[in-house]
Amino acid sequence: MTQAIDTTIYAAVSEAIQGEAQRILSAGEVTAIVGYATARRKGSAQPIVITNADDAQKLIFTPACVNNLAVYLTKAKKEIPKQGKIGIVVKGCDLKALAGLMGESQLKREQLYLIGVPCAGVLASTIQPDTQLTADTIAPKCTECDAHLPQGCDFVPAQTPVTPELEKKYAAEIARLEALTPKERWAYWKEQFSKCIKCYACRQVCPFCFCEQCLCDRNKPQMVDTTPRPAGNTAWHIVRAMHLAGRCAGCAECERVCPMDIPLNLLNRKMAKELKELYDYEAGFQVNENGPLNSYTEKDDQSFIK
Amino acid sequence: MPTKNDLNYSYYPGCSLHASAGEYDLSTRELFKALSIGLTEVPDWFCCGATPAHNVDELLSLSLCAKNLELADQVEGDLAVACAACFSRLKTTQHVLGESDLKRKQVEKALDAPLKLDGKVKHLLEILARDLGLERLAQSVKKPLKGLKVACYYGCLLTRPNDVTNLDCVEAPTIMEDVLKAVGAETVPWTHRMECCGANFTLSRPGVVIQLTGAILESAKEAGADCVMVACPLCHGNLDIRQKEIEGVYNTHYALPVFYITQLVGLAAGLGADKLGLDALIVNPLPLLKEKKLI
Amino acid sequence: MHSEKQKHDFEPKIIAFVCTWCTYAGADLAGTSRMQYPANVRVLKFPCTGRIDPVFILKAFQQGADGVLVSGCHPGDCHYIAGNFHARRRFAAFRKLLEFVGVDLERLQFSWVSAAEGGKWVEVVSDLTEKVRNMGPMTEFKELALEEQWSGAINTAELKEAYNEI
Amino acid sequence: MQKHITQQNLNTLLDTLIKEGKRVVAPRLNAGTPLYEPLTSSAEMITDQLPKRSGKEAFFPLCEDIMSYEKEGQQIKLTDIDPARFPETVLVGVRPCDAAAIPVLDAVFSWDYKDEFFLERRNKTTVVGVACTTADDACFCTAVGLSPSDTKGSDLFLTPLEGGGYHCETQSEKGEALINSHQELFSEPNGSKTVPLARPQTEKFDLEKVKKWLDEHFEDPAWDSIATRCVGCGACAFVCPACHCFDIVDEGTEKSGKRRKNWDACGFWKFTHHASGHNPRDGQPKRYRNRIMHKFKYYDDKFGQTLCTGCGRCIRLCPVGIDIAQIVEELNKK
């Protein structure tokens, strides 16, 4: 019997979001709001940008509201209006990405109106949208979530989510992989990476892949082979993981959107774990000027250096 | 109060403690018992090579110690060593083999076994001053050595070379004084604390020894010490056994009893003269101890 | 004194990324001191370890390196103040990543070799060469480079053979 | 020709084909992901999941070499790929939406330029389609004029029978040849009924009407509202059975390397990016407009076909929930 997760507050949360959106749009506090709306398929949701107070009732929050909308505020996605203050609906996990983006000078807090959502979890990508949220259907990232209630938002609905303790899926999988021999791990990742088709959905949804030109799209020199062959794929994934190390906020969007089900977030989580151990750094709600890989202390570990 | 046996050591007495320095062995065992420190003698230990071996054959001297270290590894706990010479040899072996892959391989070949050198070798002093700690040591005192003026004699092997023994500051060590102060004795500042007693020449060039040891005793006397304390059977031999002879040569009178550290600390811990082997000392310490009301 | 040179079945390809000021100079010193070491290493000079992008290491393995060495100034000695401190963190993290995807870290050596440490340079290079020689060729990336997605594969003899074995 | 085949005989057929040295491509699981891939044994085949990538890969690989170069001193040596070495392939278990896309692709690859890579592979491949028994709310083949039992593109078409096995219907000489070569494994139809097929819920679009609207609305604010949220990945095109854009890159070093052909997607920002730095499709709405235009207008203009078979993959996999069926449905209403 799988454990059901209580999402009854989501209805009230949606209502509160609508109310607040209505208010700030009509008061002219923001020019646009990025949020979620229902989509055609049963139970599904999609991102929406509204600029009109009348559209506020379109905003919802359901277990299908998986997207990290922070991506819409980064430079790479130019279509979202840049003028004025923008409202955005954020889950705790998404908010960490916003904090990271502020640390990387991509956003200014004063240009945002943050509508935080109390969240008990959202559905895994492999699950049909109109499914009940349970310990089995929940997104893996939600099993390790420490941010059910976002902090430091301008508005957060009053509801408190009920969040049962769940088995930490990434931690368990990372531990399993760590216990393997290098050869076995190589075989595992080789199989996973070989599936990659270089559609770059992972990159495009990542709030931190805001580069105007990704290193992997560069051809002078060709740092990473662009062809979706095992060699180029492996290089791409190593580079991606390295570029996100110390920046990734753990929203798991990359993994969610991968059409080939490659467990990308395992790499991100592993790097996060190592950076925590090495430099006591963790992505959180705080805006950090210096990430772990662009700062140092003289006493950093160097046991690996001869 | 020390809790029951939270400290446990393997124990390498070394040849002297089984021969001329029996009282050092005895007092060590008794003291550790009194302090509830576990001490298990390394089974089948043998000579560390002492002062001669390394002058004759380096590989031999290293192998002797390496084998002893291996034996000690079978027993739980860090290795406790009483004799400064054994301590020096064992530590030197660890150091040399740790630095040189070549020598390490040679010794491994000689012993026909891979080496494990990371076990800790500790002199009794370290155990008392650091592992047990001065605070706990002070708490265990039953009879403070009030009024006893002691010249602490380090000799040359305990602290030298610095990066090998790592016992204390090589030029101004205080570990002996620290221990004695903890048990209530008074230590005198004196000049010859670390002068060589000539241990290497005990048998071959007694003349040299007499000269060197004489200066040490002279200096201790001059500093107003009642007695000398050592942590090495070789130093003890020269200072205690030869004292009469030296007095004869220089036509003077020292009458400075020479104690082992374990004897003095044992005394403070309330152990009787019989358990400390005080009767085995050549310069009779009893009059002094009586005078100071310590027995 | 010329010792008889031993012949080996496998000579690894070692690529060294070094900084100009310390390790390159250290390697120069090994030269001026006429020290001898295996000829397997190819040195790429950078101004500073801070300039060394992890992608280069990846690229080196992809290009067939059997071992990679990254070496620069000791902490505090950086000619550019702090490049090596940044490098240290970057490589600490990169190692963990490579390890996690299954690269044997024995093939990737980091070291600090100062301009005065010609001897250490020789030691580091010799040790790595020796170690990698014993490990044999780094096959992972080479094999990967030969692999195709199934749809792009053509009817090679190997493919036939693979099917025949079923 | 109509035949029946038991599940067991079908397996035997596949294993025999494999032994004969043919490449048998069918849905299987790769590290948990259903994909069309070569089987090493019939046991690997799965029938209950729609592969995440379409069957077009058998003719139009994700990545293929088209030439290699090597420099020897001042000389440059070029080696062409020999299409004769492409393997004989049997593509089995292809869904109608995937199979139907194959003739659509034929049109573009054999138009003014004959793409020998595609055509050679196509010639060497026999397509065994299979009817769909389940559908979800992303499926919309019926909306674009196909159906779960559409045989377009199949050389041999299988329909599952109640009680196991399949009804087989040849659609071409290749299909017949396949049956003939292993006659013993097929039997005459025995009157078993086929299982009920899937019934996708979307209503049929009036594709004429949609095209008409597209003809007239190259510039329209609707594009912004449809595609502002597109993040510009290539997932939709890469999983699409009908998309066929590709990009040619040279990979390798100064000394040697290969020229390769990779899938491309109109969603990518580099798509139609000119060397000058200018891009006529300089935003996601314009790029997405191209996708819809290409599928429902340009291709029709040129080849009289729709470049969409309603498989619904892009709907399921779009990171931001862009739903082509919904969009066309809305255009249909305009």
Add this chain to the structure above:
Amino acid sequence: MSRIGVFICHCGENISRTVDVERVAAQVAKLPGVAFSTDYKYMCSDPGQNLLKKTIQEQKLSHIVVAACSPRMHEKTFRKAVEAAGLNPFLCEMANIREHCSWVHEDKQEATLKAIEIVGMMVERVKKNRVLPTITVPVTKRALIIGGGIAGIQAALDIADCGHEVILVEREPSIGGHMAQLSETFPTLDCSQCIMTPKMVDVINHPKIKLYSYSEIELVEGYIGNFQVTIRRKARSVIEDKCTGCGVCMEKCPVKKIPNKFDCNLGMRPAIYVPFPQAVPNTPVIDRENCIKFKTGKCGLCQKVCGPGAVDYEQEDTLIVEAVGAIVVATGFDLYNITEKPKGSPIKGYGEFGHGKIPDVIDGMTFERLASASGPTGGKILRPSDGKEPKQIVFIQCIGSRAREKGISYCSKVCCMYTAKHTMLYHHKVHDGQAYVFFMDARTPGKSYDEFWRRSIEEEEAVYIRGMVSRLYQKGDKIVVMGSDIAVGVQVEIEADMVVLATAVQPQKGAELLAQKLGISYDKYNFYSEAHAKLRPVECATAGIYLAGACQGPKDIPETVSQASAAAAKVMTLLSKDKLEREPIVARVKESTCVGCFACKKVCAYGAVEEKEIRDRQGNLIKVVAYVNPGVCGGCGTCQATCPSKSVELDGYTDEQIVAMIEAL
């Protein structure tokens, strides 16, 4: 298509002995892009360079690879030659087939193959080299000198005499440094103050020198030619402009018994004081820690007696910013203290020498003060403990120096000579006294130095004992010095009245902090590092900053002054230009792809990265991108490795160049 020329050097036989240079040349000739390849005996010689120049012109070469020694050796040489032939110098690269190949491998076959690969790699690299234009920056024609010892004074005077303005910053209330403390100086035995004080006066009187005494460097910004330096003028409590230097305040100050640091604590001074009578400026300073007014609020005597009203208790530290084009660091040295644990040492001080607790065991500088005619004893050699004249005096050299266990392995260079001087001064003043010197070696390489040393033995009767002292201890009013005479092989014991330790010359305490402010490097002892030990001994690796005197390493006065004048000459060279050219190995931002994440800015240790706004023609902000100030960039490339999108590239070490090399292997 590039037309690359490859020149393989034999280096006499240094390369050709183990590398088959002809074969290398032949192999390389086959590489794509190589238009010409040859080998030659000595490429760096004049004929070699001429061959290079001639071939470039004849063969119309576009890129050059010289395969020879280390680029650290001759890169400049060949780049110059290439430039002379009309090519951009950065289109020339060196392949190191000597230090990295012929000298380290014996097997000719192996070495040859390796050389071919090395050259091949550089050929691929050079193809990607771009023309790099020289970078020019404007020059502010003023110099800053930090430290007013003899080094700083000499440099200041030289530069000012050349007509440039000089700012001299001295931490102490007076300039003069250690030389002002010395009695007489080797090798000529001139009176130190006699030759020093006139120079000090020259400084204060020089119209081009602005002296900030009792001041420290707070912050250094900018780069060669364009530094902005913030100077903290510590509150002196005496207004310099008003004070006439009459000294009444010092006479009247009720606090009298504060040990005077200048006299090595032998003499006493009041709370308001000048460190020594000839101080420059001759303006007193109030030692606020000991002044009654500052401690209790009472007193105020000095203010009352000061005619011009120069005493100001309210004075506060002030910060001044000065713009300069060049900086000379001349902060000098400190002496090793036997009671302290030296940096990097497991050992605490010299416990065996009494830990500094025996009053009559003093250091050399204290002896200088005793011997100085203006010192606390008026030049009489008297024991600090009881004021008696020592009849037996022992000098011990190498205290701290050359003692690896103390964390100091270098030779302090001046001790042999000043100890010899001390024996002489002693003998001149205590005729019946006997001096002994324990020494390891006598190092006297200098003009007239060994003669001086010998005089100490031969004429002044000092007894030199080769060997070290193991211990010394107080016995009654004597100090027993135990040591060995290794020349004779005996133990010696001397009962001395006084012992003088020649303690090691060390960098100033906190020298590394100043270095960090300046962005210059220092060695493990904290001595500042020169750019090249032999060929650029007065320049720092950081452009525009120069070194003079003992802050760079132990030095005596002649050497200090030579270096100070050399540094001054370098500064004058720099200031003689209106604009400055620098090597164009700097980072450059590709604005079109930079996304303004400023990771580069965070890692740049030079603070070279700035934020730059890009606006359209209407002035609307399009984006904020990084900009690297080429004058400030050190050229490390850390930014490039950090930038995720590779929007910043280090010229001369671009990704293309490096990848080309990797791919060539």
